[in-house]
Structure formats: C-alpha cells, structure tokens
Amino acid sequence: MTHPAAELPLGASEFTSESGAFTSEFDRDTAVIARTDDPFVFDTEFSAGWTIGKGVNGGYLIALADRALGRVLPHRDPFSVSAYYLTPSLPGPAVVRTEVVRTGRTMSTGQASLFQTDDDGNEVERLRVVAHHRDLAGLTDDVRTSATAPALPPVERCVGAETAPGGVFGSKASNGLIDRLDLRLDPATVGWALGDPSGKGVIRGWLRLADGRENDPLSVLLATDVLPPTAFDLGLNGWVPTLELTVHVRAIPSPGPLRVEISTRNLAGGFLEEDAEVWDSADRLVAQSRQLAKAPGRVR
Amino acid sequence: MTHPAAELPLGASEFTSESGAFTSEFDRDTAVIARTDDPFVFDTEFSAGWTIGKGVNGGYLIALADRALGRVLPHRDPFSVSAYYLTPSLPGPAVVRTEVVRTGRTMSTGQASLFQTDDDGNEVERLRVVAHHRDLAGLTDDVRTSATAPALPPVERCVGAETAPGGVFGSKASNGLIDRLDLRLDPATVGWALGDPSGKGVIRGWLRLADGRENDPLSVLLATDVLPPTAFDLGLNGWVPTLELTVHVRAIPSPGPLRVEISTRNLAGGFLEEDAEVWDSADRLVAQSRQLAKAPGRVR
Structure with missing residues (x-):
C-alpha cells in the first residue's frame, strides 16, 4: 500500500498550515482516506515514524482515530476521548471503522475502531475509541481553575x-x-x-x-x-x-x-x-x- | 414490565449475600435478565429508587451496564470502565446490548449500551460503556502508592x-x-x-x-x-x-x-x-x- 498522504492533493487545508504550503509530519502520518463505497470506513497507515521500539505510540493512535471521527461527526474537535488498547499496533496499513453514535446541537458522539490484518489475513482490532466532540472555540471564557501551570525552567x-x-x-x-x-x-x-x-x-x-x-x-x-x-x-x-x-x-x-x-x-x-x-x-x-x-x- | 428481580429465584448467589438469604437493594435494582434467544442482550429496569430529581443516577447506570458485561466476559470484575452519557435515563424498562470485544487470558474487553424506548416506540441509547475486565483477586499485593487516604472525622x-x-x-x-x-x-x-x-x-x-x-x-x-x-x-x-x-x-x-x-x-x-x-x-x-x-x- 502506498502511503495515504501520497494520494492527497497538496494544499488541502486539513494537511497544511495556514500558509497553505506546509504539510506537517503529524498531519501526514495521521491522514485517513474515506472509502468511496463507505464514507464511515477509512484507510490509513500507522507510520514507523511514531514508534518506540516495535510499538506504535498510543497518543499517535488516539489522534489518528479521532481524526477519522472528526470527519464523520458534525463537530470536529475532540472534547472527551477514551481509548481501550486491545492488541499491539505495528507500523503498516490499517483501517478505521467509525460509527456515529449520537448527534446533538452542541455535542456529538462517535466510536472508532482501528484494525490491522494479521499474517493469516484476519482483521484484528487494535484500539477502540469512544469520543464526544464539540466546537471548542464556542466554549465560554469563564475559567475558575485552582490548577496551576507546572513550574519549568526556561x-x-x-x-x-x-x-x-x-x-x-x-x-x-x-x-x-x-x-x-x-x-x-x-x-x-x-x-x-x-x-x-x-x-x-x-x-x-x-x-x-x-x-x-x-x-x-x-x-x-x-x-x-x-x-x-x-x-x-x-x-x-x-x-x-x-x-x-x-x-x-x-x-x-x-x-x-x-x-x-x-x-x-x-x-x-x-x-x-x-x-x-x-x-x-x-x-x-x-x-x-x-x-x-x-x-x-x-x-x- | 414486572421488575426483573421478581423473576429471579431467591438464593441465586449473585443476588444474595454470603448468608444466602439476603437480597440487597443494589443487586435487585441492577439485575439484568439475559434473553433466551440472545444471551448478549439483557432486559432490565431502571429503578426509581436510584434517582435524583427525575434523572437516574449515573453511578447506578454504570454499575448496571457493567453487571451485564460481567455475564458475557470471562472475567467478572470491572478493571477500567468508561461510560459516555448520551441522553437522560428515566425510571422504567431498559435493554442492555453487549458485545465481547476481545478475550485474553488475564483481561477481557467488552462494550455495553443501555437503551430505553421513547413515546414513539423508538429505541434511544442512554449510555455507551467500554470496559476492561479482569480477576481483581489475582492482582499482586505490591502497593507503592504515594496517595494517602482522606482524613475524615469519625x-x-x-x-x-x-x-x-x-x-x-x-x-x-x-x-x-x-x-x-x-x-x-x-x-x-x-x-x-x-x-x-x-x-x-x-x-x-x-x-x-x-x-x-x-x-x-x-x-x-x-x-x-x-x-x-x-x-x-x-x-x-x-x-x-x-x-x-x-x-x-x-x-x-x-x-x-x-x-x-x-x-x-x-x-x-x-x-x-x-x-x-x-x-x-x-x-x-x-x-x-x-x-x-x-x-x-x-x-x-
């Protein structure tokens, strides 16, 4: 399988910065391509660029799964995302199967599963994600946190x-x-x-x-x-x-x-x-x- | 619908204390009855006894959903349970639909959705739960926590x-x-x-x-x-x-x-x-x- 990013038109807003020219490693490597016969199923590839040892990083995987959810839900931003890790992910082709669970005016909920095919040709689920999405820019500016930012040296x-x-x-x-x-x-x-x-x-x-x-x-x-x-x-x-x-x-x-x-x-x-x-x-x-x-x- | 607990034989171990005679409110009101034609679907009733105002308590709901998961997974104890609340639950009949996501030797993973039927006869999803189960009694006694118990008056x-x-x-x-x-x-x-x-x-x-x-x-x-x-x-x-x-x-x-x-x-x-x-x-x-x-x- 060719890398999905290779199939993407340069300049597509999702994969470029505001300048319109730059494609980031993160956006390229979490790209998901909707199937023409089923827009809720996406092809992708777990990049070897986000591994530790043989395994693919779990934060990279949750971001990739949520990118697919942002495509099928009316609200694009992740608000609460829960990932259940099932089997170890390896670099290579993968499929994201999504489900729209509920759509509301201010919040929508979806589910995504990441699959890879094993040596016997069976699809094996790697990760199951449930997420609420909303428009984070629409949140109020009201902040009454007692949490304080970590004190870090320069x-x-x-x-x-x-x-x-x-x-x-x-x-x-x-x-x-x-x-x-x-x-x-x-x-x-x-x-x-x-x-x-x-x-x-x-x-x-x-x-x-x-x-x-x-x-x-x-x-x-x-x-x-x-x-x-x-x-x-x-x-x-x-x-x-x-x-x-x-x-x-x-x-x-x-x-x-x-x-x-x-x-x-x-x-x-x-x-x-x-x-x-x-x-x-x-x-x-x-x-x-x-x-x-x-x-x-x-x-x- | 009669209350499911009414259909349960007294003395069934799951609904009694160790004495074998006592049926607790919690066990009675979180009871789930597997359908004979589909053992992954359970009938239940959200009890008015666990409400605050008109709504059913969220902790009660997650426990009820997880009780159903304990029936379909090889490991009975909840280890990690994530619940996504979708629509407000009301006292009355409900259905739990479960799925075995993965079973392993020491851990298994399942999903449960709680549904109620609206006035138009449509099933509406109330809560979606994904959970890892394991045998908690099998965990090691190794504890190196820096967390301390809350200081409470008697x-x-x-x-x-x-x-x-x-x-x-x-x-x-x-x-x-x-x-x-x-x-x-x-x-x-x-x-x-x-x-x-x-x-x-x-x-x-x-x-x-x-x-x-x-x-x-x-x-x-x-x-x-x-x-x-x-x-x-x-x-x-x-x-x-x-x-x-x-x-x-x-x-x-x-x-x-x-x-x-x-x-x-x-x-x-x-x-x-x-x-x-x-x-x-x-x-x-x-x-x-x-x-x-x-x-x-x-x-x-």
Missing part, C-alpha cells in the same frame, strides 16, 4: 534529545518518536536517566512538534502520551503498556510550546495510573488525561 | 442524611438515592449547604449501602458518583450532568465503610472535571475515577 535549561544523557529518550534507532518531537524535560525530573530516580513519579517538560507545526486539539491528544513514562521516575524500567487512556480537551491551545506534566500516585497490584496535564503558552490548562497502564516489573 | 461526627441541614442532600421527595445510601459527609466539606461554600471544590465522606450490603467492585463503580457534586462547594447550584465517567477499580474492597473524596481543580469553559478516590477500610485505594461534567450556571 526551555534552554531543559534537557533536549540532543543533549540528553544516555537513557532519557532510549536508543534513537529504536525510537522514531523522538525525531518527531521537540521535547525538553525539566532536569529535576530526569534523575532516573542517571540512575537516581526521584521516586516521586513526576516528569514534566516543554513540548513542540519538531517540524514546527502549531498545536491543535488533535495534537494535544498526542501530547498526553509522549513523555517518558512516570514509572522511570519511580525507579522501574521496561515497557509500560497503556490499557486505557481518556483525554479531556478543555480548550484550543494557543500558539507556542506546550508544557506537559505527567504524574503517578498509585502504583499497586502491578498497575499504575498516569495523569497528564497539558498547558498552553497562555497558561490555560488545555487538556487533562488519565491512563491505566501495566507497571514494568524490572527495577531500574 | 462517622458519628459526620453529617448524615437524617441530621443534615436543609440542602445537603436535596429534597428527600425528589431524591430516591439518599434512602439507598448511608452517606456521612465531613462537616468541613458541607459549608455550601449553609450558604458558605469553601471554594475548594472538595467533598468527602463515609459511604455504605443503607441496607448493609458489603461493597464489591460493582458497588465501587456506584460509589464514584453518588456524593453531592463538587460544584456545590465551588459556590454553584443546579444540575451537573455527567458527560463521561471513567473508573479504574484497583482492588477488591475490604468489608466495612468506604471513604470517598471527590475534587475539582479545573472549572473552565462551562465544564469541570470531578475526580473521585474510593478507599476501603484497610486503607487501600480501591478506585480512582474522573468524570467530565457540565458546570451549573447558577451561583449558589
């Missing part, structure tokens, strides 16, 4: 991929994701990379897409699941597979870098929750998420 | 429904739910009932089922959504309809009262998140939940 004093001590971002060869992101972690939260995890279960940093694409509600979904896992800061090492991830997108992000803080309080019974807060450059809390994940067994 | 110094100042639990006539619960709120978190909300957005209390039924993973789902809404403590008054609720059940509760604390940090754009933590008598965090809800417009 970007230039944070730890980027190019200056990171070994282990912060894993082996570059096994991690396509790091080339897609401009992620700069608070040095106070990377002690684990030097063998000295804080034990607090908190990691935070500045985040932009590496190619300079500004953030929108879709990329905010991605942002909730791309930092190194909090388990590392709890002194554990290994895979932390996500079982379930729910994101509430609370506002359209302003241009500029995001600040993302992830935290874990309850590691118990072999599982942990990981909460993410995503803040924009205007100090608005643009997304809150929680995931349930399997804790790695190995001590770091 | 039960006898908390505010019960019978001693509550007007407004804590609403009018009894309009609130069947209060008769089902033995809920005793921390006096420090009920100032709003006396016109003096703290503004912190936190409410906590002791919770048992009024008829003495001990808690299990199903009733823990209920427990995440039965306290008066945090919006009251933020100085707002009125309905706080839930749009989405995800619960992670992290352990089987020990016998005895639960402690439940709900909190809101981010009231913005007319919506708020409400997080619940449910602790058991053995000081284990047995559930974590988050819901997205519409904020009431009226100042209290």
Whole structure:
C-alpha cells in the first residue's frame, strides 16, 4: 500500500498550515482516506515514524482515530476521548471503522475502531475509541481553575534529545518518536536517566512538534502520551503498556510550546495510573488525561 | 414490565449475600435478565429508587451496564470502565446490548449500551460503556502508592442524611438515592449547604449501602458518583450532568465503610472535571475515577 498522504492533493487545508504550503509530519502520518463505497470506513497507515521500539505510540493512535471521527461527526474537535488498547499496533496499513453514535446541537458522539490484518489475513482490532466532540472555540471564557501551570525552567535549561544523557529518550534507532518531537524535560525530573530516580513519579517538560507545526486539539491528544513514562521516575524500567487512556480537551491551545506534566500516585497490584496535564503558552490548562497502564516489573 | 428481580429465584448467589438469604437493594435494582434467544442482550429496569430529581443516577447506570458485561466476559470484575452519557435515563424498562470485544487470558474487553424506548416506540441509547475486565483477586499485593487516604472525622461526627441541614442532600421527595445510601459527609466539606461554600471544590465522606450490603467492585463503580457534586462547594447550584465517567477499580474492597473524596481543580469553559478516590477500610485505594461534567450556571 502506498502511503495515504501520497494520494492527497497538496494544499488541502486539513494537511497544511495556514500558509497553505506546509504539510506537517503529524498531519501526514495521521491522514485517513474515506472509502468511496463507505464514507464511515477509512484507510490509513500507522507510520514507523511514531514508534518506540516495535510499538506504535498510543497518543499517535488516539489522534489518528479521532481524526477519522472528526470527519464523520458534525463537530470536529475532540472534547472527551477514551481509548481501550486491545492488541499491539505495528507500523503498516490499517483501517478505521467509525460509527456515529449520537448527534446533538452542541455535542456529538462517535466510536472508532482501528484494525490491522494479521499474517493469516484476519482483521484484528487494535484500539477502540469512544469520543464526544464539540466546537471548542464556542466554549465560554469563564475559567475558575485552582490548577496551576507546572513550574519549568526556561526551555534552554531543559534537557533536549540532543543533549540528553544516555537513557532519557532510549536508543534513537529504536525510537522514531523522538525525531518527531521537540521535547525538553525539566532536569529535576530526569534523575532516573542517571540512575537516581526521584521516586516521586513526576516528569514534566516543554513540548513542540519538531517540524514546527502549531498545536491543535488533535495534537494535544498526542501530547498526553509522549513523555517518558512516570514509572522511570519511580525507579522501574521496561515497557509500560497503556490499557486505557481518556483525554479531556478543555480548550484550543494557543500558539507556542506546550508544557506537559505527567504524574503517578498509585502504583499497586502491578498497575499504575498516569495523569497528564497539558498547558498552553497562555497558561490555560488545555487538556487533562488519565491512563491505566501495566507497571514494568524490572527495577531500574 | 414486572421488575426483573421478581423473576429471579431467591438464593441465586449473585443476588444474595454470603448468608444466602439476603437480597440487597443494589443487586435487585441492577439485575439484568439475559434473553433466551440472545444471551448478549439483557432486559432490565431502571429503578426509581436510584434517582435524583427525575434523572437516574449515573453511578447506578454504570454499575448496571457493567453487571451485564460481567455475564458475557470471562472475567467478572470491572478493571477500567468508561461510560459516555448520551441522553437522560428515566425510571422504567431498559435493554442492555453487549458485545465481547476481545478475550485474553488475564483481561477481557467488552462494550455495553443501555437503551430505553421513547413515546414513539423508538429505541434511544442512554449510555455507551467500554470496559476492561479482569480477576481483581489475582492482582499482586505490591502497593507503592504515594496517595494517602482522606482524613475524615469519625462517622458519628459526620453529617448524615437524617441530621443534615436543609440542602445537603436535596429534597428527600425528589431524591430516591439518599434512602439507598448511608452517606456521612465531613462537616468541613458541607459549608455550601449553609450558604458558605469553601471554594475548594472538595467533598468527602463515609459511604455504605443503607441496607448493609458489603461493597464489591460493582458497588465501587456506584460509589464514584453518588456524593453531592463538587460544584456545590465551588459556590454553584443546579444540575451537573455527567458527560463521561471513567473508573479504574484497583482492588477488591475490604468489608466495612468506604471513604470517598471527590475534587475539582479545573472549572473552565462551562465544564469541570470531578475526580473521585474510593478507599476501603484497610486503607487501600480501591478506585480512582474522573468524570467530565457540565458546570451549573447558577451561583449558589
């Protein structure tokens, strides 16, 4: 299968920035193509560019699924998105099957399932997503939050991929994701990379897409699941597979870098929750998420 | 339609306590009856006993939906349950349609939709649920949580429904739910009932089922959504309809009262998140939940 983006006309507004010329990596790699015989089914390809090891990043997958939902629902912006991870996604062709569950005046609800075909030719479901959509630009400006943005050192004093001590971002060869992101972690939260995890279960940093694409509600979904896992800061090492991830997108992000803080309080019974807060450059809390994940067994 | 519980043989283990004789209100009112021609479809009735005003409580609904999932999945305990609320549920007959999404050795995934029939005879979907199930008794005892149980005064110094100042639990006539619960709120978190909300957005209390039924993973789902809404403590008054609720059940509760604390940090754009933590008598965090809800417009 050719990459779906190759079939897209350049200049299509969904895949370009406001200048009309630039196609971002994120938009290209989450593109979905509606089938002519069924506009609720989309062909796509999970890009090897968004992998960690052999697996495809869960935040990338939820964004891709929600992009398809934005096509079939009358409201384009994700408002609440819940993803149930079923089987490991691999780079390669995939199909998104969507369902319009309910449409209302201000909010609509949809479901999307991502499928890949196994070696025997059977469709295997990777991820099931249910989501409420609405027009986030139509929300009121009333904000009475007691949440405060994470205190981060300036970007230039944070730890980027190019200056990171070994282990912060894993082996570059096994991690396509790091080339897609401009992620700069608070040095106070990377002690684990030097063998000295804080034990607090908190990691935070500045985040932009590496190619300079500004953030929108879709990329905010991605942002909730791309930092190194909090388990590392709890002194554990290994895979932390996500079982379930729910994101509430609370506002359209302003241009500029995001600040993302992830935290874990309850590691118990072999599982942990990981909460993410995503803040924009205007100090608005643009997304809150929680995931349930399997804790790695190995001590770091 | 007769109440489904009336058709159940007394002594069926699912609807009795360990003594084998007692049928709890919660088990009776969340009972689901599989159709003989399709074991994935269940008939039920939303009980007027679990209402607030005209609406049926969202925690009750998620528990009822998950009870049906426990019948069709190989793993009976809810582990992660996400509910998308679509239309207001009313007391009366309902149908639960379930789907087995995936079964694995240690975890299985299902989907359930609750439907009611409108005046024109059309089935209307009330709630869509996706859930991972597993055997919670099989989880390891490893606990490394940094979460701490809420500090509550002894039960006898908390505010019960019978001693509550007007407004804590609403009018009894309009609130069947209060008769089902033995809920005793921390006096420090009920100032709003006396016109003096703290503004912190936190409410906590002791919770048992009024008829003495001990808690299990199903009733823990209920427990995440039965306290008066945090919006009251933020100085707002009125309905706080839930749009989405995800619960992670992290352990089987020990016998005895639960402690439940709900909190809101981010009231913005007319919506708020409400997080619940449910602790058991053995000081284990047995559930974590988050819901997205519409904020009431009226100042209290």
